[in-house]
Amino acid sequence: MKHLIFCIIMIWPLLLAAQTKPNTTIPFVLEDNCVYIYCQVNTTDSLKFIFDTGANGSVLSETAANRLKLPRTGTTHNVGSNGTNTVSQSAGNVIRFGSLTKSNALLTLIPYEGFKFDGVFGTDLMKGYVIEVDYHKKELRFYEPAGYHNDLGAYARCKLRFVADYPTVTSTIVANGRRYTGRFGLDTGAEDVLTVAAPFGRKHGLPARLPRIGTAVSQGSDGSTYESAVALAPEIRFGRKCFYRVPATLSQSTSGADATEDKAGFWGNGFLKRFNAVWDFDRNYLYLKPNKNLYTEL
Structure with a gap:
């Protein structure tokens, strides 16, 4: 019994040491x-x-x-x-x-x-x-x-790919049995859940394929104010996870970031806040774990 206690005492400092201390x-x-x-x-x-x-x-x-x-x-x-x-x-x-x-x-x-x-x-x-x-x-x-050596076993890992210096992940909109896949930016500075870039929406006819549920008025950093349709995406696949009945803003912009050809759209923090995240910009990975916000209203 004494030997067992000794082993536990010896191992415990090692477990503590495995947790990396933050710089700040x-x-x-x-x-x-x-x-x-x-x-x-x-x-x-x-x-x-x-x-x-x-x-x-x-x-x-x-x-x-x-x-x-x-x-x-x-x-x-x-x-x-x-x-x-x-x-x-x-x-x-x-x-x-x-x-x-x-x-x-x-x-x-x-x-x-x-x-x-x-x-x-x-x-x-x-x-x-x-x-x-x-x-x-x-x-x-x-x-x-x-x-950095913290245990991320409970997190889902997503590969970050930078498009014009913008972090993106591959995501898929599923509607009427069809899949529409593209690289969506990750924008913690946006309040909404999901914005579909105008070229991607037009290319796949999403304004006609997704049921409209309202409108959104937004103001960009360029000072312009604009109105966009909000539709309901029946299913979204983000990494290996599926989400259902997701409100998506369908941009009609002809210039600016929402008119980009190189990205399908942008996930805002209305979605990203539902996960505790680890942003590893050195290795280009994002780790996500559901948190208490997961089931809050979209």
């Missing part, structure tokens, strides 16, 4: 389906940022930029969901999130109107880390990829 843990709030954290830009703290895997660069609102007196160092084209516009940029900034720091950060300055946040935390700040999104504890945990 950041609490978040969930509002209108989206994840928000607080960051510091230069010397100004407590700026509210949306955690947005659909943005390949980080953003500060023009209002916040004016308040911080950020210098304008150039311009760029911003691609919104329904159009594009020319916006300013500010280089050489320092962004602090938790105990981590991004130096010489480039911020795109967008005149957000009607949005209740100061900035966008894009994938330029996420890459180089493994990030756990825990909706039970409402935490983001950032890890070094090389030392």
Whole structure:
């Protein structure tokens, strides 16, 4: 008996050591389906940022930029969901999130109107880390990829494929016995469940094949406001899982991200919030485990 107890005592520290310690843990709030954290830009703290895997660069609102007196160092084209516009940029900034720091950060300055946040935390700040999104504890945990060894046996693994620097997964819409498969972007910065890009919808005749259940009015980062039909997809296959009676916004955009030819559409955080997630940008995998939000209303 003494020998058995000794073995247990020896093994227990090994089990504890198998859990990787995060570089930093950041609490978040969930509002209108989206994840928000607080960051510091230069010397100004407590700026509210949306955690947005659909943005390949980080953003500060023009209002916040004016308040911080950020210098304008150039311009760029911003691609919104329904159009594009020319916006300013500010280089050489320092962004602090938790105990981590991004130096010489480039911020795109967008005149957000009607949005209740100061900035966008894009994938330029996420890459180089493994990030756990825990909706039970409402935490983001950032890890070094090389030392990450947490047990993901209870998670489903999805291969991430980047299309124009945008993380996508292959998904299938099933309707009337037919399958329509494409690469759908993963956009934690979008409030809705699913948007079908206009070219993909037209190609497969989805506006006629899916029953319409309503309309949605949206505002893109380019400032445009637009109305889209909302239809009911009888079945969606995401990875190896099936979901039924999923509301899908059918875009009719002729420009912007929703008019893209290279993606079939976008999963928003109205869907993604239903899973605790591990984003491994180093190995290009996404791990998902159902959480308490799984059966909340779509």
